[in-house]
Amino acid sequence: MRTVICRDFGPLSSLRVEELPxxxxxxxxxxxxxxxxxxxxxxxxxxxGLAEAGDALQYVKDGKARGKVVITTGLG
Structure with a gap:
């Protein structure tokens, strides 16, 4: 595997390529x-929803979750 090694901050000339296993x-x-x-x-x-975060935590705590429980923020 070829990799780029950077030992110090500086110009591009400070970078070198090495073969690694x-x-x-x-x-x-x-x-x-x-x-x-x-x-x-x-x-x-x-x-x-974020306003239901307490319910979500209780749902998980009660062992009802069979997958991931998602809390949405409504942002984005």
Missing amino acids: DLEPGPGEVVFELVVDGRINGAIDRTF
């Missing part, structure tokens, strides 16, 4: 690749 992916990287490839996806159980 290929790294084995970690567990999080494998999951990320599966999500990007569309082979797995996250399951959203329920969505709550």
